[in-house]
Amino acid sequence: MTTITQDRFAEAKAQFQQLFEKDVQQLNGQAEQPLHQLRLQAIQRLPDLNFPTRRDEDFKYTNFNRALNLSYQQGANVMIDSANIDAYRLNDIAPIQLVFINGEWNAALSKMDKLPEGLTITSIAEALQNDAYKAWIEAQYNKETEGNAAFTALNLAFAKDGVFVHVNKGVVIESSIQLLHLAIVDDQAMVISPQLFVQAETSAQVSFIETHDAAKGHQGAYLSNGIARFALDANAHVSHYRIQNDSQEAFKLTNIDIVQERDSVFRGYTIDLGGRIVRNNLGAEQTGVGADTNMFGVYLGKGDQHIDNQSFMDHASAHCTSNELYKGILTDKARGVFNGKVMVRKDAQKINAFQQNSSLVLSKTAIMDTKPQLEIYADDVRCSHGATIGQLDEDSVFYLRSRGLNDAAARALLQHAFILEVLENIDSEDLQDHIEGLIKAKFAE
Amino acid sequence: MLNIKDLQVSIEDKQILKGINLDIKPGEVHAIMGPNGSGKSTLANVLAGREEYEVTGGSVTFEGEDLLELEVDERARAGIFLAFQYPVEIPGVSTSNFLKSTVNAVRLERGQEELNAAQMLKYIREKLDMVGMDPKFLKRSLNEGFSGGEKKRNEMLQMALLEPKLAVLDETDSGLDIDALRIVADAVNKLRSENRSFVIVTHYQRLLNYIVPDYVHVLYNGRIVKSGDKSLSLQLEEKGYDWIKEEVAAIEG
Ligand SMILES: Nc1ncnc2c1ncn2[C@@H]1O[C@H](COP(=O)(O)OP(=O)(O)OP(=O)(O)O)[C@@H](O)[C@H]1O
Numbered sequence: 056m057t058t059i060t061q062d063r064f065a066e067a068k069a070q071f072q073q074l075f076e077k078d079v080q081q082l083n084g085q086a087e088q089p090l091h092q093l094r095l096q097a098i099q100r101l102p103d104l105n106f107p108t109r110r111d112e113d114f115k116y117t118n119f120n121r122a123l124n125l126s127y128q129q130g131a132n133v134m135i136d137s138a139n140i141d142a143y144r145l146n147d148i149a150p151i152q153l154v155f156i157n158g159e160w161n162a163a164l165s166k167m168d169k170l171p172e173g174l175t176i177t178s179i180a181e182a183l184q185n186d187a188y189k190a191w192i193e194a195q196y197n198k199e200t201e202g203n204a205a206f207t208a209l210n211l212a213f214a215k216d217g218v219f220v221h222v223n224k225g226v227v228i229e230s231s232i233q234l235l236h237l238a239i240v241d242d243q244a245m246v247i248s249p250q251l252f253v254q255a256e257t258s259a260q261v262s263f264i265e266t267h268d269a270a271k272g273h274q275g276a277y278l279s280n281g282i283a284r285f286a287l288d289a290n291a292h293v294s295h296y297r298i299q300n301d302s303q304e305a306f307k308l309t310n311i312d313i314v315q316e317r318d319s320v321f322r323g324y325t326i327d328l329g330g331r332i333v334r335n336n337l338g339a340e341q342t343g344v345g346a347d348t349n350m351f352g353v354y355l356g357k358g359d360q361h362i363d364n365q366s367f368m369d370h371a372s373a374h375c376t377s378n379e380l381y382k383g384i385l386t387d388k389a390r391g392v393f394n395g396k397v398m399v400r401k402d403a404q405k406i407n408a409f410q411q412n413s414s415l416v417l418s419k420t421a422i423m424d425t426k427p428q429l430e431i432y433a434d435d436v437r438c439s440h441g442a443t444i445g446q447l448d449e450d451s452v453f454y455l456r457s458r459g460l461n462d463a464a465a466r467a468l469l470q471h472a473f474i475l476e477v478l479e480n481i482d483s484e485d486l487q488d489h490i491e492g493l494i495k496a497k498f499a500e
Numbered sequence: 501m502l503n504i505k506d507l508q509v510s511i512e513d514k515q516i517l518k519g520i521n522l523d524i525k526p527g528e529v530h531a532i533m534g535p536n537g538s539g540k541s542t543l544a545n546v547l548a549g550r551e552e553y554e555v556t557g558g559s560v561t562f563e564g565e566d567l568l569e570l571e572v573d574e575r576a577r578a579g580i581f582l583a584f585q586y587p588v589e590i591p592g593v594s595t596s597n598f599l600k601s602t603v604n605a606v607r608l609e610r611g612q613e614e615l616n617a618a619q620m621l622k623y624i625r626e627k628l629d630m631v632g633m634d635p636k637f638l639k640r641s642l643n644e645g646f647s648g649g650e651k652k653r654n655e656m657l658q659m660a661l662l663e664p665k666l667a668v669l670d671e672t673d674s675g676l677d678i679d680a681l682r683i684v685a686d687a688v689n690k691l692r693s694e695n696r697s698f699v700i701v702t703h704y705q706r707l708l709n710y711i712v713p714d715y716v717h718v719l720y721n722g723r724i725v726k727s728g729d730k731s732l733s734l735q736l737e738e739k740g741y742d743w744i745k746e747e748v749a750a751i752e753g
C-alpha cells in the first residue's frame with residue numbers, strides 16, 4: 056500500500072520558487088558569490104519544510120499562513136522622493152541611518168559616512184568575503200530554527216541586502232544606529248526580507264533602532280519576513296528597538312535570536328502599532344554566566360489587527376537574570392497573543408527570572424490570549440510570572456472627567472499611563488518621547 | 501445658583517435619597533451634616549454626575565439649566581467641583597500633567613485662552629502655596645501613595661486651580677490633623693466670594709469653627725429633616741443626632 060501525502064503548501068512553495076528563479080535571472084554574474092550559494096541552499100530546503108498551521112501549539116491562535124495566499128511579485132521600481140524619507144529619520148537620536156525601501160538597501164539615502172572606529176557596517180554579501188566573519192555568518196544560515204524553519208528559509212533565500220554589524224572589543228558606540236525600513240507598496244503584493252546580523256565583541260556597546268513604516272498613502276499588502284541575529288561576547292551591551300508601524304494590510308513576521316556570553320546585557324524593545332497580522336518570535340539563550348536579558352513589549356491593536364508575541368528565554372547558565380514586561384491595549388476586533396516561555400536548564404542555578412504580561416481589552420469583540428510557560432530543571436532559582444487582562448478603571452475615568460477632561464481625553468490619559476510602565480524602561484528620553492508621540496497618534500486615530 | 505427639588509435617587513433598586521429640597525444662592529455656604537449612611541455622599545455624587553446613581557424623581561437646576569442632562573465633564577467645565585471623600589489613586593498619570601490638562605480644558609470652555617507652560621507653572625505654584633503643598637508632589641503619580649491628608653490637600657489644590665462656581669466638599673476634613681484642617685479651611689475662605697458657593701459635608705463642628713456656614717442642614721435617612729443657621733451645628737455637636745431622630749419618629753408616627 057502506498058500513501059500519497061499531499062503538501063497543502065505546495066502551491067505557495069511553487070510561487071516562492073518561481074519568484075526566486077526570476078530574481079536569480081537578474082543577478083548578472085553574482086551567481087557565483089558566496090551569498091548566492093547560501094541563498095540557493097535556503098530555497099532548496101523549502102520543499103521539505105512545513106509552514107506552521109494552527110495545529111502547531113505555538114501557532115494555535117495565529118493563522119499566519121494567510122500571508123501565503125497572496126500573489127507576489129518582486130522588484131517593482133518605486134519612485135522615492137528623499138524629502139518623504141525625512142519624516143521617518145530619527146536625526147536627533149540616531150545619526151547613523153541605514154535606509155531600506157521595500158527591503159532594498161538604498162545607499163544614497165543612508166547616512167553612514169564617518170563611522171566611529173571599531174564599528175563595521177556592511178552588507179552580508181560583502182562580509183562573507185571577509186574570513187573573520189564568514190564562518191559565523193554561514194553558521195547563521197545553517198542554524199536550525201525550530202518551528203519557524205520555513206519562514207526563516209524564505210528570509211534567507213530572498214534577502215539580498217542583509218546588514219552585518221561588528222563592534223570591536225571595548226568599543227562603545229554612543230549614538231544609536233537607525234535601520235529605517237519603509238514600505239512603498241500599492242496594488243502589487245511583495246515579499247520584503249529584512250535581515251540584521253550583529254556581533255558585539257567583549258565589552259562592546261551598541262544600540263539599534265529599527266523603524267518599520269509604510270509610506271503615507273501606500274497601504275498595500277506585503278509580507279515582511281525578517282530575521283535578526285545577535286551574538287554578544289562577554290560583557291557586551293546591546294540594545295535593540297523595533298518600532299513597527301507597518302501598513303494595516305501587512306503580514307509581519309520577525310524572528311530574533313540572541314546568544315549571550317558571560318556578563319553580557321541585552322535589552323530588546325518591541326513596539327507594535329501597525330500591521331494586519333503580526334508575529335514576533337524573540338529568543339535569547341544565555342550561554343555564559345551572569346548574563347542579563349531584558350525584553351520589553353508594547354502592542355496596540357485596533358480594527359482587525361492581530362499581534363502575537365512569543366518569547367523564549369533560555370537560561371542555560373548560572374547566575375543569570377531575565378526581565379520580561381509586555382503590555383498592550385486591544386480594542387474593536389483586535390486580537391493579542393502572548394506566549395512567554397522560560398526555560399531554566401539543569402545546572403543554571405541562582406537564576407532570577409521575571410515575566411509579566413498585562414493587557415487592557417477595551418471592547419467586547421477584542422480578545423487577548425496569554426500563556427506563561429515555565430520549565431525549570433534547576434532547584435535554586437527565583438522565577439516569577441504574572442498575567443492580567445482587564446479594562447480601564449471606571450472610577451479613575453470618573454475622577455478625571457469630574458475635573459473637566461472629556462471622556463476620550465480621560466481614557467487616553469489612562470491608557471497612556473498603562474503603557475508608561477514599559478516605556479519608562481527606554482534608556483533615551485528623546486526616544487521615549489518619540490515613541491510616546493507615535494502611541495498618542497495611534498490612540499487619536 | 502443651584503436648585504434641588506424633590507430629588508429622589510436609587511442605587512441598585514434601593515432608594516437612598518427620598519425627596520431632597522435645597523436652594524443655594526451665589527456666595528452662600530451650606531453645611532450638610534448627618535449620621536453615617538444617610539445619603540450625604542450620594543447627594544454629592546449625583547450633583548457631580550456619577551452614573552451608577554439613578555435619579556427616579558425630582559429636578560436639579562444649575563444657573564437655570566437642567567443639571568441632570570449634563571455629563572460629568574460638562575458639569576465640571578460648567579463650574580461644579582466635587583472634592584471626593586475618597587480620591588482615587590491613578591498610577592502613571594503625573595500630577596502636573598493632569599493639572600495642566602484640566603486647567604486648560606476648563607479655561608477653553610469658559611472662552612479663556614489656554615495658559616502656556618510658563619504661565620501654567622506660575623499659576624500652579626501660586627495655588628500650591630495656598631494649600632501648603634510641596635511642589636515635589638507634581639512629579640508624582642496622581643494621589644498614588646499620598647497620605648490621607650495629602651490627598652485632601654490635592655483636592656483643595658484642584659479646587660483652587662479650577663475656580664468653580666459651586667464646590668461640594670465631601671468630608672474633606674475627616675482624618676485631618678488641626679494644621680491640615682486649617683489649610684483646608686483657609687483655602688475655602690480665600691476662595692469664598694459673592695458669586696461662588698460651597699456645600700460642605702462634614703461630621704464635625706471643628707471645621708465649621710473655621711468655615712462659618714450660612715446654613716446648616718441635617719440629612720437623615722434620605723431627607724433633609726432640619727435646617728438652621730450655624731447654631732444648629734453647635735447643637736448637634738453637643739447633643740448628637742438622637743433628638744433629631746426622635747423628632748422625625750414623632751412626626752412620622
Ligand atoms: N455604590 C453603592 N452601592 C450600593 N449601596 C450604596 C452605594 N453607595 C452608597 N450606598 C448606600 O447608600 C446609603 C447612603 O450612602 P452614602 O455614602 O451616601 O452615605 P453618607 O451619608 O455619605 O455616609 P458617611 O457619613 O458614612 O459618608 C448607604 O446605605 C450606602 O450603603
Ligand SMILES: [Mg+2]
Pocket residue numbers: 540541542585670671
Ligand atoms: Mg459619605
